[in-house]
Amino acid sequence: MNAPRAGRILVTDDDAAIRTVVREALRRAGHVVEVAGSLAEQKRAFAHFRPDVLVTDVVLPDGNGLDAVADLRISQPGLPVIVLSAQNTFTTALRANEQGAFDYLPKPFDLGELARTVADALSATPSTGDPIEEQAGEDLPLIGRSSAMQEVYRTIARVVSNDLTVLILGESGTGKELVSRAIHDFGARKDAPFVPVNMAAIPRELIESELFGHERGAFTGAAQRNVGRFEQAQRGTLFLDEIGDMPIEAQTRLLRVLQSGEFTPVGSARAIKADVRIISATHQDLPRLIAEGSFREDLYYRLNVVPVRLPPLRERGGDVALLARYFLDRAAASGLPRKSLDDAAALRLERHVWPGNVRELENLMRRLAALSRDPVIGAALVEQQLAEGQGSVAQLAEAGNLAEAIEHHIARHLASYGNALPPDGLYDRVLAEVERPLLRLVLAAVRGNQLKAAKLLGLNRNTLRKKLTDLGVGPAVRRPE
Known part of the structure; x- marks a missing residue:
């Protein structure tokens, strides 16, 4: 196995401590390193130091590092650029990808990961995607600065500029449809329809007609031609939610469409070209369904070209308070009283296990905005509403989500012990x-x-x-x- 190639690295960051730490880490990895504290210093460095890789911050004293990356694509189109940023937002990751950056690392970053990314950049050609229009002042579809969400942002940024099939995996309430909409809205098909289909909500006997449409007289009750979801989504994106609930016979038909690129409405002999991007999602364990014989393995590989795994809220350290305040702002924008959280309330929210994930948090914040008599929401009211929300177990069970209802119950039971462990024999009791x-x-x-x-x-x-x-x-x- 060949050793990683040493290179000439230019590091631009306005924080002297970060410049020093990164410079020493990369020098220990065998690279020649030059540093700059601003865009002006970076420009002067280019005059005498021809780097193989540029590592740059976004917010610099005299400008935006991403704008400089755009200029470098013209003057030095082959230069790999690694973007660092403390503005760990979805838009930052997208803009880094838009400007042709080789990779994006959110701060705080791991020095080992940075060294590996530099080594990869030295042996690879930077990708250049189609420009993504920046939407100033947009209501961002995804919120969070945790390392788990940063990985999601980076994956999305890499797939928006192509038509690869995406499979979004995650528990209910983690935001799978939001991710699918983000991929569509920031991609080349953004001006065409985004058509969501919940496979779990369609009666088994109507799925093929719903997806592919039907001709008049195709079956009893077909009084007129029906345009299916594939045809509605032409030139756009078809989002197949809860794909794990799709009947096996409909899976076979979908597989044929993915293989041939064409679909035929029920009762018709006319094939229609399927010019759609397919994004699917599920909270289920598809490999387990495959082993049980209820999901086709070949369809799974067709759908799972790019997997996006959404972390449950309990694994998104530090994001809960950020999301809570965001949902309070949204509640105020929709007409509810404007409220804020005190630190104790935010800490109590962070300690909750959130079996219903982001959806549960949003519902709670709207309820708190409506019920709180004070402009600042305290921990006592949060505690009360979390306790009253235990009835959501029954709601989950009534909705048919038995596994989620059981998980909700067990998570709540474990949380009741705080940092202590429950008595032995939990398995038998459950x-x-x-x-x-x-x-x-x-x-x-x-x-x-x-x-x-x-x-x-x-x-x-x-x-x-x-x-x-x-x-x-x-x-x-x-x-x-």
């Missing part, structure tokens, strides 16, 4: 909580017939009897006729 209502309901459904209940559950009858005894499940209540 299992009993799930099994007890399951056995009661199944027995009720078969009117107390244990033989039928055992068959329905896939259990041996003796095993069922033992479970009923151990869990204290008494005779089933017969359902009314």
Whole structure:
């Protein structure tokens, strides 16, 4: 294996401490390093020092480092540029990509990662994407400065300028549709339609008609031609949300469309070219569904060209208070009273486990804005509303999200112990909580017939009897006729 190539590196940053630390780290890696504290110093450095890589901050005393990157693309089109910034926002990552930067590293950054990025830049050609129009004063679709979200920003920035198929993975409420809209809105197809489809909300028998459309008379009740979502999204983006809920037969049809680039409406012999970008999303474990035979492996590889993994809110250290204040501002813009958070309230929000993720946080902030009598929201009101929000477990279960409801319940249970550990035997206690209502309901459904209940559950009858005894499940209540 060849050793990394040494190079000439120019580092521009207005912070003398950062210049020193970066210079010494890169020198130890074998590079020749020159430093500059401003754009003017950077320009003078170019006169006598021809760098192989430029490492630059964004905010400099005499201008914007990203604007200088745009000029360098003209004067030195082959120079890889690595952008550093404490303005860790979605737009910063996009602008860095727009200007042709080789990579973007948010501050604070890891020196080892910077050294690896410089080594990669020395052996690679910087990418140049189509320009992305900066939207001044926009209502940013994604908020967060945590390292987990920075990785999301960087991935999005790399895919907006192409048509690669993207699969967004993450728990419910993490913002999967927001990410899909960001990829569309900042990409080349932004002037064409963005068409979202929730696969879990479409009846099984209507999915093909919903996606591909149908001709008049194609089936009973088809009184007129229906334009499907593929056709609605022509030249734009089709977002297939909850793709894991798609029936296997519809998966086969979708795979054919992805392979051929054409779709045919139900009841038609006319193929239509599918000029759409496909972005899909799921909260489910698709490899597990593949192993169970309910999701096609070949379709998974077609959809998973570029995976974007959204972190749950509990893994986004420091983002909760930032998001909370953002949602309070949005609530005020929608007509609710303007409120702010005190430090104790923000700290309490950061400690919450957020099983409902960003969606749960947004709902809470709107509720707090409406209920708080004071202009500043304190920790006591936050604590009260978090406790009252425990009913969301039942809401999740009613919506069919049983796994999320159970996860919500367990997360809340663990959080109640704070930094301490709960008593031993948690697995058996949780299992009993799930099994007890399951056995009661199944027995009720078969009117107390244990033989039928055992068959329905896939259990041996003796095993069922033992479970009923151990869990204290008494005779089933017969359902009314």
